[in-house]
């Protein structure tokens with residue numbers, strides 16, 4: 001399976017207490033910004049999954065739905081032992 005949308009993830013400090021943000025560069029290209037400091041590895045995973053879901057369905061999913069789906073996916077990945085090295 002190949003991704004039809006190109007995603008570049010950039011770690012950079014974000015204003016306003018934000019931990020992540022997604023910008024649409026074009027219909028098939030996105031940039032995800034991840035704040036370098038999270039309170040835990042799981043929090044960082046949460047942010048990456050959250051922003052990835054925004055990319056997967058940009059403007060399609062409500063923020064509430066993204067949060068719901070993120071919690072489910074992160075819980076599954078975390079229970080399976082996925083961690084950042």
Ligand SMILES: [Zn+2]
Pocket residue numbers: 050054063066
């Ligand atoms: Zn969001």
